Amino acid sequence: MANLGLGLAILGAALAALFSGMGSAKGVGIVGEAAAGLVSEDPSKFTKVLILEILPGTQGLYGFITAIMVMIKIKLLSGAPVELTWTQGLQILAACLPMALVGYFSAIAQAKVAASGVSVVAKKPEQQSKAMVLSAMVETYAVLALLISILFILRLNF
Amino acid sequence: MKNRDYLFAVSAIRANELNLLKDSDMEQLINAPDYKKAVGILTEKGFGTPQGNNYSKMLDEEIEKTWKLINESAPEANALKTFIVKNDFQNLKAVLKAEMTGNEAEKYFVAPCVFDSEKMYKLISERKFNELPEFISETAKKAYDAIVKTGSGQLCDIITDAAAIEAIVSFAKESGDGLLIKYADEFCLLTNIKTALRAINTNKNRAFFEYAIAENSIIDKQQLIDGALKGRDEFLEMLSQKGLSKIVQAVENGTSAFEKYCDDELMAIMKKAKMTVFGISPLAGYFIARETEIKCLRIILSAKLSGVSNDIVRERMRELYV
Incomplete structure (x- = not known):
């Protein structure tokens, strides 16, 4: 069972x-597709839309951090992983779920807002910051999910 | 097609929306002292230069450029056939009349269109109606028979005009886009009312109405015909009872006011596309925006040439997209 x-921990x-x-x-x-459409007509707006395109990419980074945290916790990186019972493994798996699920859905939701933001930049480039703020609102939930997943992982005692 | 498939095209179109003429630009054109100055302003804004007083070709080319831009940006512009299919029926009329009179049809061809007009000409010349696309083949045969049997160009026109409206509605439904469907239904209703009013004024009989009025989901075809056959006042009364008193008001303000009302109503529907990011409606909105812009420019330039007063031109200006 070890x-x-x-x-289970690795699966998480x-x-x-x-x-x-x-x-x-x-x-x-x-967002890249939307951005490419705008850049094809107005290449000068590349930098403005690039920032919008990056926004939904953060969830991938958060997922990566969560995975690394688990690997540190179970000492997988040192090459001598700790022995875990199946319930301990299941606890780690459960701890990873907030990041996995919220990460997936929030990235897509954020992309929709950011793609709409590309239209804002197309018509009113000076309002780019507002488009970014709107899109960043979605990020809140990815950050919360990351925090919960990390807190779970850190607080599990074994 | 998924709504997200149009993201590239929508962004490209949004960038181009910045170049659409605004009310202030139209006002500047109206205030231009003469035709030459108005053309100069348009050239500064990126329009082509007309040859002398013939501005029509230059404006037609602008519409073609718009269609090309949409076609190149969108993964497939099938749904937008809604807006150009009327040109196919226009070309059909040109071909049928050319067949009867022996004149050239090519100079009357309108672009952009769904089916290649030269190919249509060839197929009709060879009487291969079945090889025409489905949306036009039956109408082509019907209109051809009508013109051959009766020699009446008018009958041919009303058959093709009604079929054009039905094709517009059919393509809109095929697209599945709510805004396009609403636009097409409203367009059909307004065109039916225009046709009915003209027919009432010229005392046409039921057979004429049956040919000229298209099927519509807002007011049933037969109901509209029955109302129209009772006379103008009864017809307008029927429209009021259907909750279309705004239309009745516009009709009572005169032909030009009614024409303007129709265009503005359709524009009001398409303006909702400005708030949409996903799907084909922003592309449709841009195309209609350009068509309306060109219509306004035709009014202004023709007024400059004929010396119509600026106040009358202002009255006839259409609601713009931006």
Whole structure:
């Protein structure tokens, strides 16, 4: 059962990185398409839309951080992982779920707002900061999910 | 197509919306002392230069440029056929009349269109109606038979005009876009009312109405025909009872006011596309915006040439998209 515990913990880390990464890839792609349309007509707005395109990419980073935290916790990076019971493994898996799920959905939701922001930049470039703020609001929930996942991981005692 | 597939095109179009003429630009053009100065202002704003007094070709090219831009940006512009399919029916009329009179049809062809007009000409010349696209083949045959049997160009026109409206509605429904469907239904209703009013004024019979009025989801075709056959006042009364008193008011203000009302109503629908980011409606909105802009420019330039007063031109200006 010791191997099952470790396996569940690794699954948790993998899910956090996987779902957040998928969400970000999809999100950055969505905004990228919108941004490319604008740049094709007005290349001078490239920098302004690049910032919007980056925004849904942060969830991927948060998923990566969560996965690294798990790997540190179970001492996987040192090459001598701790022995975990299946319940301990399950606890780590559960701790990773907020980041995995919120990361995926928030990245796509944020991308939709950022893609709409590209239209704002197209018509009123001076209002770019407002488009960014609107999109950044979605980020709040990804950050909260990251905090919860990390707090869970750090507070688990074994 | 998914709504997100149009993201590239929508952003490209948003960038181009900045170049649309605004009310202040139209006012500047109206206030231009003469035709030459008005053309000069347009050239400064990126329009082509007309050859002498023939501004029509230059404006037609602007519409073609708009269509090309949309077509190149969108992954597929099928849904936008709603806005250009009327040109196919215009070309059909040109071909049928050319067939009857022996004149050239090419100089009357309008672009952009869904089906290649030269190909249409060839197929109709060879009487291969079945090889025409589905949306026009039956109408082509019907209109051809009408013109051959009766020799009436008018009958041919009303058959093609009604079929054009039905094709617009059909393409809009095919697109599945709510805004396009609403636009097409409203366009159909307003065109039906315009046609009915003209027919009432010229005392046309039921057979004429049956040919000329298109099927519509807002007011049933038969109901509209029955109302129209009772006379103008009864017809307007029927529209009021249907909650269309704004239309009745516009009709009573005269033909030009009614024409303006129709265009403004349709523009009011399309303006909602300005708030949309996903889907095809922003592209449709831009196309309608350009069409309306060109319509206003035609009014201004023709007024400059004919010496119509600025006040009358202002009255006829349409609601712009931006």
